[in-house]
Amino acid sequence: MKNVLMTAMVALAFVAAPSLNAQDFKVDKSPMDQAAFPTSYKEANKDIKVTYSRPQLKGRELSKLAPEGKVWRLGANEAVEVTLYKDMKLGTTPVKAGTYTMYAMPNGKEWTVILSSDLNVWGSYFYKPENDVARITVPVTMEDESIEYFGMEFTPEDKGAHLHMAWGNARVEVPFYN
Template sequence: MKSSTNILPLFFTLFFLTSVTLTAQNFKDLDVSPMDAAAYPSSHRVSKKLVKVIYSRPQLKGRTVVSLAPNNKVWRTGANEATEITFFKDVTFGTKKVTAGTYSLFTIPGEKEWTVIVNTDVDVWGAYSYNKKNDIARITVPVTEGKDYLEPFSIAFDDNGTMHLGWGTLRIAVPISE
């Protein structure tokens, strides 16, 4: 009897370890609109950033920009959750002063210009709960056309801290400075 009592805890331990190992190997497939980040300064070797943007990257897949980000409607500036922008220092966003912190980044696309919005609501899905009363900065920037075609929605910073949004051949530039 004593030997079977010693085997029972060993059996349960092996069963538990096997079941944990099996479920730990179930990895989720790549998201259709994968999450990405862009920061300024862009160099990965610079640890003190001025700004960082976390967003999801929808793909055009034969569709038009305006069908996915309709003109004159508030857009989450990406896919899935609303895009978040973190300023690690107080900045000037276009011509508006913004204090350091994390905010959501919404846009209102237009044919010739886009309105870019910094809003205090964070951790929100899409633009469904967008509340204009929580805007702290709104700027309007012109739309230009790029030479290269971008299948995924993309955000990047240049060496001057200007944030560039691009999709298809559409381009907008948002000045950010200390």
């Protein structure tokens, strides 16, 4: 009797549960992505990992999405989170192992890249300069080829890695050292 009653209750739950059609399923238009160093999936011991969302230009200008002189979340949705698995340096500034939020402030031919102790932040709306852990100003290069989706990737460098960011025609390289 218990089995019959249990079966009836489970069947009723499935019938009463709202159905989700493929047309109703919402897919994030700026999907989450990550880049890690070392870049090989065969290397489990990472030095650094960046988690971000990949917006698209969709005919818009980068200068409108990331205006000069204003703090930008570097991507879409939540602000970028950087996890250092060991003590490193952002340029020449020592940074302890841990997780940080990363922002950028575009300024013409250079960007100021900022690591903040704030976490779980939506966009850059709640950015607080007093929580900055490290800042570095890096040059921006402009390329002929435009990239539709914002992207990040690491390349190995002597004693560390450089985080490359690209969107539209802008390219930025951020040095992290051991």
